[in-house]
Amino acid sequence: MRRRVTTSVLSIAIFFLLAASFSLHVFRHLLPSGNAINSRTLNQPVDRLRNYAVGEAAVSVLRVLRSPPRHRPPPTESVLLLDWDVLLLPSPNTSTAASGRPLSCLFHTGATSLARPAGPVAFLCSLPNSLRRFRPFYTPRLSEASSNASGWVGQEDPPREMLRSTQLAYESVSTADDVIVFVKGVNRRRDRDLPASSLRCVFSPASGGAAVATTSVTSSAQEAFRCAHPPAAEVSSIGPFRVSISTGPEAAPIPTLANYHRPGGPASGGRLSICACTMVFNAAKFLPEWVVYHAAIGVERFFLYDNGSEDELESVVSRLGSQGFDVTTRFWPWPKTQEAGFSHCAVVNRDECEWMAFIDVDEFVYSTDWDESDQPNRSMMGSLVAVGPEVGQISIKCLEFGPSGHRAHPPGGVTQGYTCRRRNEERHKSLLRLDAAAVSLVNSVHHFELREGFETKQVEVGEARLNHYKYQAWKEFKAKFRRRVSAYVVDWKEPMNLASKDRPPGLGSDPIEPKGWTDMFCEVNDTRLRDATRRWFTEVKLDGAERMAWDS
Template sequence: MQSPPSPPRRRGRALRLLLVVALALAALLAFLISTPTAAALHHHASSSSPARALLVPRGTSSATTKQRLNLRTVREAATSTPPAGDPQADTDAVLLPDWEVLVLLHPGAASLGDHHNATCAFPGGAASPARSLGRMPASGRRAYTCAMPAPERRHKPPFRAPTLLISAPQKADGGAGAARSPPASGSGKELLRWSGRLVYDAAALGGDVLVFAKGVNPRQGVNRNASDVTCVYYRGRDASGDAVVASLPAATSAQQVFRCPPPPLPADGDLRVTLAVAGGEPIPSVATYTPPTLPPPEQKESKKKLICACTMVRDVGKFLREWVAYHAAVGVDRFFLYDNGSQDELEAQVRHLTSEGFHVTTHIWPWPKAQEAGFSYAAAAHRDSCHWMAFVDVDEFIFSPAWAQSTKPAKSMLRSVVAGGVEPDVGQLTLGCRDFGPSGQTKNPEEGVTQGYTCRRRAEERHKSLVRLDAVDTSLVNSIHHFELRPGFRWERSRLARVNHYKYQAWDEFKLKFRRRVSTYVADWTDPVNHGSKDRTPGLGFEAVEPEGWANKFCDVQDTMLREVTRRWFGAGFSKKVAPRRLGHSSS
């Protein structure tokens, strides 16, 4: 009789059996992974950005392929999408610097006002309050920002987008407001990152579509040829898939602005737009396209103002009244503020100024270090509203020594600068800058900057410009201080006016600049590069540490001319209301 197997032999047989089963399961799993199901495709489409769902052949060399993508390849790449009406389909989220998350709702999302309570609920369970920024200037999409909670930051990238929850504000009797369903959800979608390539906005203006993208032309003055860039229009995630409507060659490529032809087909719904570079895959995009609605030409011309002013702002509410009141007095008709993330009383100040009759409009521009692109958009968007645009900051005041003896301001003052003796082919007037120092001040002067800072550097530094908007080049290239002009137009240095730049203010104000600069191609204050650049402050390091003797630096010349003028015109200080009726003659 055969004896039973010994315990070691039984264990060896069992291990061999387990190994065979494990190998079979591994083979089955590999097969399932390599053959995506409809559910898997659905999940991929819902968790990827629209641009990443579009696949474009790499390495193509023919000019035809570079100009027009293979639409069949693109369409076949997206075989399944969430059902129509899925709230995830048209909500986007972008991770900005400092762990700030920007959430953009569907272009047609209903407005709930700015007083509703909003919360970003992240997939990991953490949440943070969301702040309403208002509507984007081109697309009209409602924008919110929130901070990514610390627990979410510890996750391994790619991060996932939050769900935006909105509820009604608390009732007057103390009870909670009625809860509302979230207007859109991005939970589970990939959170796009500002640190990489991104198409972030688009605007249909002047018969073309301006597409704004970072990462394509990352170096100042080095722009990729427009022939290498393709504009891709496609539908969002609907029942028929991510269908490409058109792929067209870009007309211009400069800085972060790309001029594209509009899609040839009439749009019966919202489209998205992105860029593909040199036959590569389309860039991740949060940009949407909506056909423009323009007023009749005669209506546009009747509303066109002679001089407007445009600036990008962040937390300058307490300085705004002085800047607006002064420039309105000397001839600026309208003011356009591009808000780059203000968290002060800017909105309240604008409301007050508007209620007093000043024409001040705020547009949100939440994109970090994208000032040049913002000015490019402004030059195109306001071309039908203004003949001339002054691109000056809130700490910069246009002034002519010829006004020094005037007993009161007049709107003809600045108008004479752009009208008197300026030839029709002059597309840009440059104004030299005089840089003022702290002038002994250790805190923000209550009487305002023009009356509080009176000592400046002797040497003239840089310039700002009055730009004839019809003369701006189609590329919209600018260096903040000036624009490139179309052929047939030229620059001219103004002999009549200059800019008083209150640049080096009391340290408590100046150190706020260390948060982040707004120019694309200028290093942040804390970046240890370009120490000797004119964009740096002499004697200042890379940290917000007050240099010894700061209050008395940059003081070569006592210049009280504008202080005396504003005292004569407005009285001591700008704390009281200055209504337009006090600002001189001929209200335009």
Template sequence: MACNIRTIFVASLASIVFLTSLYHHHHLFHPQPIISSENLPLHPHIHPNYAIQEHHHHQQQIVPDSIPSVSILLPAWEVLVVVSPATPIPPDFIAGPFTCLFPNNVSSPAKPAGFLPAPYRTTFKCDFPTILHRRLPFPQPILTRSPERSTLPQSPELLRWNFLVYDSVSTENDVALFVKGLNHRQGGYRLANEFRCVFGDDDGVNGVKTTVTTSYQEVFRCRIPETSAFSNSGGGRIRISLEMSEQKRVVPSLAYYTPARKVVVEQPKSLLCACTMVYNVAKFLKEWVVYHSSIGVDRFILYDNESDDDLQRVVQELVQEGYNVTILFWLWPKTQEAGFSHSAIYANTSCSWMMYIDVDEFVYSPSWLNSPNPSHQMLKSLLPQSPSSKIGQVMISCYEFGPSNQSSHPLMGVTQGYNCRRRSDNRHKSIVLLDAVDESLLNVIHHFKLKQGYREMKMSVEDAVVNHYKFQAWSEFKTKFRRRVSAYVVDWMQEMNPESKDRTPGLGFVPVEPEGWLEKFCEEYDERLKDLTRRWFGFESPPADVGKDE
């Protein structure tokens, strides 16, 4: 009997050792792949009607100096932490230090990342720790000023950037939601009747629901319910989201409904404004603003896509000098089309026409070449002079300039430093009548769909042209590898669509200077705008900020 027991014990022990060795062999030689932050399943572990609640979890009792917040996983394993609007952080406290505290005593430094408006919310960014990349579900961190480690309770799952209502903007009649993860590709749009807007209750059960009228790109427009339908809870803040009607599933949301501003005394609209999305353009901005202001742009609206240079300081200096420049914090990655859609509503009460060009683009007309001085009527003369023309969009062709043998940013500015371009024009940029923009807000490459009854006018290169200083000195150009701003353009470091017109001919998939870069794209010397701006502005010394390295 004792012999049988010993035999059974030895056999069982051997089986355990054998199975354990198999387990370790599998995990050592067949490790689980690290999950990509840009190709994650949409909330695989959470309830379909997951409601966003700021991350309280009795934090004050568990983690000293913790701050209620909600967190989103962005591309490249960045975590965006949005502080609850109910607990704003005083400006003198924002400098920190702050920490993102994850379960299992894992932490990551948190850095200030700007502010979200309506309602005002402070944001921070931290890296999602590598040790957690293979563990699903990904937990939200607790934002704290204390570096002390604590044993945290079960954390809610990180929200995903690829499935999120991230912003909104209102008119007097409706509200536009900006949503990732529903209309995935250019031209592939789901029907508006597949969705409903949900005001108030995040879970879609008790919220007020209204009709969605348009669904294009990342923009969904909704009817506004009667104000009597809302309760007075939440300090007047009304969360707004989108419900997929058939699945009864509500998209997680960071957006709030803010009624459109009612102006008691209407101010006259500026005839011509300019809008662009920017990232670290402090050294270029003054040249661009001063030039376009001198030829007729009344106001500039900059959508700041996470700049970390001296942009704020340069804008403050321009404002002090009398230029009308506004910065809107727009941290959302790959959302240029959505940003321009937002601007078509945001600026409609203050601007009649909007020029959509980048900071490396300068508009001029060859007819100005003999003008001794710039005039505020120059650009405005390109616009239709009669409303009866029903022209809603003026399109201007682009000439693309090459590095022109410049090895660093030209001290005198881009108009003086780059003088050699491709021979043929490529693409165009637009000046748009905001009242003529279609309700869908659909736009592609600085070009909007117009309401029925309006038409476009394309100008000849003899009448107007955009000098696009696209292929600059390599030290400047390589920053384009950071991340393409369009939602529908592949990032250059992804080995996809190598023949795309968005890619630079001869450029690989890594930010390494191609051989012969200094002489590339030089087919024709063109110094017309260079000579014109030198005559107008002198350039006896470098313009402020132009020569500084940020």
């Protein structure tokens, strides 16, 4: 009897072995080849991959090896920014975010820090001192500030580590023809870009899980990467999706927060003639003067990239909107991404604006032809862009103004108080015809590279100039020590590149007021713009007192 049972078991085992061998032979074409990515990689979440990337040969295998994942919202995620700031992105399932009560970031040890709203769906908090010496850094939870703090290690398996802003795919734009992904940590040095042929775009569910498709990268420059859209069938059954960059066959995709969307339809309505785009941090005090002035001379719409402001920017923008000014704010917390921000602004607004002025809120366009004008008019800026179709960019030189004796922000604004400047022109800023921007979107903040067939027009100071109120009262100026926003400019706190034109002459690496600061950079007394703005914008109140139109 025992021998009969043994024989039966052996027969069954041999049957299954032969069946498995036959199936493997018949369906071998469905398995990845030796040079394709292995199945272990396919089953790992993109944000957990360490030494693997989704190869092109593996894309067709994904449909065979697993059924489509269920739709799930993204989990709560966080990014460690510079200066120990934490950007917290709660999951859409987090009800605490909409409670309206004071909130805090609750870390795994029970330590907390105040959570301040940052943009429409995010919060900023500080990593507590007690956690800065320990690795890894875990994503905090959003908690009501009044709740009892307690740690949560062991309640999540595994806990999510913070992403790092120094290596992150942080934004994407879908055009009709391709996808543009903005990524930190790939092209790390100016003019040393990895070849597009060595890179891939990787598409994966935002909730985590394996990648569903990859496509070729067609352009790699600075922090902007262009690639083809994935096949619609790969991204139609589940969502939302994210997109990242892989730097090689054995390299993990860069961690990503960049959401991917299929391209929408063309924008409705006509294009505006002139818009302005800038990146701001705590610029609410200066914004009304800048907007009121430039709107009066012809700028029709303003795009602000908010680099984590902590002042009254939101309320100031709201007030300007109620006064009829067209001002749009985009939350852009990513450190040292000014070039990428300008590239983003150029591509997403191409259908809305013909020309874009890339200038800062302490820079004012002016022409000596306007010296005798009694009133501003919207054709003033228009006269600067009245050029032939071959002109893709207009370069305007800067005149840099000093503190002019002021120890605090001058009454009436920068145009009224800062009237003494350096003699020589320094650098330039540009008005860009958006259709003329190079496919790479490369820019140096001051100007863009252009497509073939377009040229840059250099404007002489006698025709137009940019009043740059760069060296203000020390109390205002020292805020620049916080961080330079350009990806390729050394922060002033670093004792490097001290001869850079970005730094004031003689200024060291510490925010200490130089002796005689209030009278520095004063070589020419220049009141042209002050006099013009007094004629144009002075208002008389009922009590007879005068004020500028931008004073609240």
